[in-house]
Amino acid sequence: xxxxxxxxxxxxxxxxxxxxxxxxxxxxxxxxxxxxxxxxxxxxxxxxxxxxxxxxxxxxxxxxxxxxxxxxxxxxxxxxxxxxxxxxxxxxxxxxxxxxxxxxxxxxxxxxxxxxxxxxxxxxxxxxxxxxxxxxxxxxxxxxxxxxxxxxxxxxxxxxxxxxxxxxxxxxxxxxxxxxxxxxxxxxxxxxxxxxxxxxxxxxxxxxxxxxxxxxxxxxxxxxxxxxxxxxxxxxxxxxxxxxxxxxxxxxxxxxxxxxxxxxxxxxxxxxxxxxxxxxxxxxxxxxxxxxxxxxxxxxxxxxxxxxxxxxxxxxxxxxxxxxxxxxxxxxxxxxxxxxxxxxxxxxxxxxxxxxxxxxxx
Amino acid sequence: xxxxxxxxxxxxxxxxxxxxxxxxxxxxxxxxxxxxxxxxxxxxxxxxxxxxxxxxxxxxxxxxxxxxxxxxxxxxxxxxxxxxxxxxxxxxxxxxxxxxxxxxxxxxxxxxxxxxxxxxxxxxxxxxxxxxxxxxxxxxxxxxxxxxxxxxxxxxxxxxxxxxxxxxxxxxxxxxxxxxxxxxxxxxxxxxxxxxxxxxxxxxxxxxxxxxxxxxxxxxxxxxxxxxxxxxxxxxxxxxxxxxxxxxxxxxxxxxxxxxxxxxx
Ligand SMILES: Nc1ncnc2c1ncn2[C@@H]1O[C@H](COP(=O)(O)OP(=O)(O)O)[C@@H](O)[C@H]1O
Ligand SMILES: [Mg+2]
Numbered sequence: 001x002x003x004x005x006x007x008x009x010x011x012x013x014x015x016x017x018x019x020x021x022x023x024x025x026x027x028x029x030x031x032x033x034x035x036x037x038x039x040x041x042x043x044x045x046x047x048x049x050x051x052x053x054x055x056x057x058x059x060x061x062x063x064x065x066x067x068x069x070x071x072x073x074x075x076x077x078x079x080x081x082x083x084x085x086x087x088x089x090x091x092x093x094x095x096x097x098x099x100x101x102x103x104x105x106x107x108x109x110x111x112x113x114x115x116x117x118x119x120x121x122x123x124x125x126x127x128x129x130x131x132x133x134x135x136x137x138x139x140x141x142x143x144x145x146x147x148x149x150x151x152x153x154x155x156x157x158x159x160x161x162x163x164x165x166x167x168x169x170x171x172x173x174x175x176x177x178x179x180x181x182x183x184x185x186x187x188x189x190x191x192x193x194x195x196x197x198x199x200x201x202x203x204x205x206x207x208x209x210x211x212x213x214x215x216x217x218x219x220x221x222x223x224x225x226x227x228x229x230x231x232x233x234x235x236x237x238x239x240x241x242x243x244x245x246x247x248x249x250x251x252x253x254x255x256x257x258x259x260x261x262x263x264x265x266x267x268x269x270x271x272x273x274x275x276x277x278x279x280x281x282x283x284x285x286x287x288x289x290x291x292x293x294x295x296x297x298x299x300x301x302x303x304x305x306x307x308x309x310x311x312x313x314x315x316x317x318x319x320x321x322x323x324x325x326x327x328x329x330x331x332x333x334x335x336x337x338x339x340x341x342x343x344x345x346x347x348x349x350x351x352x353x354x355x356x357x358x359x360x361x362x
Numbered sequence: 363x364x365x366x367x368x369x370x371x372x373x374x375x376x377x378x379x380x381x382x383x384x385x386x387x388x389x390x391x392x393x394x395x396x397x398x399x400x401x402x403x404x405x406x407x408x409x410x411x412x413x414x415x416x417x418x419x420x421x422x423x424x425x426x427x428x429x430x431x432x433x434x435x436x437x438x439x440x441x442x443x444x445x446x447x448x449x450x451x452x453x454x455x456x457x458x459x460x461x462x463x464x465x466x467x468x469x470x471x472x473x474x475x476x477x478x479x480x481x482x483x484x485x486x487x488x489x490x491x492x493x494x495x496x497x498x499x500x501x502x503x504x505x506x507x508x509x510x511x512x513x514x515x516x517x518x519x520x521x522x523x524x525x526x527x528x529x530x531x532x533x534x535x536x537x538x539x540x541x542x543x544x545x546x547x548x549x550x551x552x553x554x555x556x557x558x559x560x561x562x563x564x565x566x567x568x569x570x571x572x573x574x575x576x577x578x579x580x581x582x583x584x585x586x587x588x589x590x591x592x593x594x595x596x597x598x599x600x601x602x603x604x605x606x607x608x609x610x611x612x613x614x615x616x617x618x619x620x621x622x623x624x625x626x627x
Binding site: 194195198199202203204205206207209210214216217218219220221222223224227231235291 | 414415416435436437439440441445446448452453454455456457461464465466467468469470471473474475478479483485489492528531532554617
């Protein structure tokens with residue numbers, strides 16, 4: 001038991017050191033732009049995990065998920081920028097953004113309770129677009145969102161006079177804003193991973209999966225399907241809302257165009273490609289799908305280096321390669337890069353006769 | 363007679379022009395195994411669906427443990443103490459057998475989001491008790507070796523048993539079984555009969571839809587016979603077996619005369 005604990009803590013310590021060193025190593029090896037990409041990847045980890053609760057656990061296909069990201073971002077931006085001249089502290093704003101998003105989650109969930117599959121997807125898609133269009137048009141007659149111009153000069157994260165938008169020196173180490181935000185985002189992403197895992201292996205998580213599997217049977221087991229579904233929407237939206245607030249403070253600028261349908265689809269792709277329903281897989285999917293399009297930016301310089309000149313337009317080629325990569329992943333790993341145990345068993349089960357089920361017993 | 367555990371009175375249910383149930387009444391005493399039989403399409407499953415809140419009835423009353431249950435939501439019915447199985451097995455196919463039964467504990471446990479995230483002592487204890495009870499119930503129903511198999515990988519008979527285990531996890535006073543022996547061979551049916559008798563001995567009242575005549579006649583204390591949505595007979599198995607209308611419903615008009623003619627020769 002003690003040896004196991006030591007081993008356990010040893011691994012834990014190594015992982016912690018690696019995570020702390022990561023931004024500085026990346027900075028040294030690939031440049032500061034890549035630290036920024038890692039920061040964004042961590043936000044997408046939070047988003048993808050939030051969507052995973054709705055789509056992966058509860059089985060409710062939501063194509064407008066980015067709306068909650070938008071609600072969180074705008075809640076933060078409106079209450080911490082010169083736009084209204086209000087500058088609330090972020091420790092108050094993050095819970096407010098999360099709560100706002102949760103309320104919107106319930107507002108979206110309530111009318112869609114009876115819908116499933118394609119119908120739910122279409123309604124949520126519409127909801128996502130409505131939020132974006134609202135943000136675009138709520139500048140008249142009273143200017144609330146500043147319309148398409150978006151909101152600028154959003155306050156950076158700041159705790160007790162310590163602002164994350166300044167560069168600090170610590171020993172010989174330069175701590176630029178991208179490094180500082182990395183640690184905040186990392187903490188939040190780890191917290192969402194923790195919460196996701198805890199929920200998954202609980203009475204609530206089982207109720208979500210039961211609803212995904214068979215709603216009628218779930219209700220016959222005494223699960224209040226309405227409440228449990230709304231809870232999934234609210235939890236998922238909360239993650240999205242917090243990520244949105246962090247995004248607004250990190251960017252310092254947001255506009256409705258940051259929250260388009262394509263972003264909803266991107267987050268969904270992270271969930272599905274990573275391994276729907278599996279927290280580890282979803283994290284992997286979020287990081288890979290954030291990094292991949294950025295890595296493909298090197299296609300232009302690579303052509304010059306190897307072929308002497310740019311043969312194919314790099315921006316077109318980049319999206320083509322990205323799409324191709326997604327198709328290939330789905331072809332060769334239909335359950336995702338790191339599928340949930342159940343999905344693995346499911347796919348394995350396709351070739352197993354029911355009569356041979358005794359072999360599966362643990 | 364003891365006061366009825368379940369008293370259904372005057373239930374009518376129409377689907378468009380089709381009257382699936384017409385003025386059906388029955389009363390189930392505590393501790394009984396009460397059989398519900400009738401030809402296909404007689405309305406047996408529909409009655410279960412109304413009883414468990416899946417459908418609302420057009421008229422009628424359902425009195426269960428002195429509480430009115432008509433048009434109550436399914437999860438409230440489960441909470442009141444009625445559990446059911448389904449004619450077309452409805453397990454959580456991609457969960458393990460153990461998880462299926464653990465879901466059945468949902469209605470008798472309390473952990474919410476906060477408890478799940480903090481996993482405090484109360485939550486841990488409840489979780490441990492849930493898992494232990496689920497193992498006990500799998501064992502009780504004779505499918506303990508399959509605890510970690512996905513429900514959809516279980517053999518057909520085991521799936522039916524798993525549905526019973528899952529229903530028992532809700533701690534019902536009344537267990538409603540919709541054709542639990544359907545698709546089972548004679549050995550499996552025999553084992554099922556043993557299980558049902560044990561459940562009754564443990565104080566749970568059973569409401570049983572079944573086509574296997576031997577099973578129904580041997581097991582049930584009382585029977586009601588439905589035909590075209592109407593109750594045509596009710597009584598002990600022996601009484602029902604002698605009822606001319608029942609013989610007719612099952613064997614077609616003229617069967618009674620044919621039977622008499624056969625007796626005469
Ligand atoms: N949801 C429904 N919509 C329309 N008709 C239905 C529905 N459910 C059952 N019925 C009809 O009600 C009648 C009784 O069906 P059911 O209760 O399933 O019979 P049983 O279980 O006795 O075989 C059948 O004619 C069936 O077609
Ligand atoms: Mg039926």
